[in-house]
Amino acid sequence: MAARPKLAEAMGGSQNLRAYWPHYLSQAHVLVFVVDSVDRSRLLTARQELHALLANEPQLPLVVLANKQDKSDALSTAELQEELALHTLSGQRELFLLPTSATWDGLNTATSVLHVKSLLVTLLSQP
Numbered sequence: 001m002a003a004r005p006k007l008a009e010a011m012g013g014s015q016n017l018r019a020y021w022p023h024y025l026s027q028a029h030v031l032v033f034v035v036d037s038v039d040r041s042r043l044l045t046a047r048q049e050l051h052a053l054l055a056n057e058p059q060l061p062l063v064v065l066a067n068k069q070d071k072s073d074a075l076s077t078a079e080l081q082e083e084l085a086l087h088t089l090s091g092q093r094e095l096f097l098l099p100t101s102a103t104w105d106g107l108n109t110a111t112s113v114l115h116v117k118s119l120l121v122t123l124l125s126q127p
């Protein structure tokens with residue numbers, strides 16, 4: 001089997017872009033799914049999209065970034081674990097749920113989205 005090329009592709013989450021997600025997923029080594037921890041109104045959609053996306057990828061590792069954790073009204077990772085029903089996605093895959101923030105203030109912290117991104121890109125770049 002040919003090795004999968006290692007690329008970091010970022011896809012937006014708007015509805016018109018979701019149709020392209022499965023195409024990228026078939027080539028992916030890991031799915032990084034960013035959730036807005038404040039936006040309760042779209043959590044159900046996030047859960048449905050995530051579960052539909054992974055239905056045919058039982059072994060694809062999953063990293064869920066619980067973003068906007070700097071906000072006082074953010075759901076905790078424990079709450080997001082429940083809301084996204086992540087326990088039903090584990091099974092054979094590696095699954096991580098990490099609290100993150102994409103603010104400039106948090107840029108040098110371990111929870112910075114950029115920090116997590118650069119860590120993943122470094123890991124995926126290794127032969």
Ligand SMILES: Nc1nc2c(ncn2[C@@H]2O[C@H](COP(=O)(O)OP(=O)(O)OP(=O)(O)O)[C@@H](O)[C@H]2O)c(=O)[nH]1
Pocket residue numbers: 013036067068069070071100101102103
């Ligand atoms: N406080 C805070 N604001 C953030 C964070 N990440 C993004 N934002 C802000 O939230 C706003 C919307 O950004 P995003 O949620 O990334 O944008 P999006 O997902 O493309 O847009 P929506 O679909 O409307 O949510 C912008 O003003 C960002 O600067 C974060 O971690 N913390």
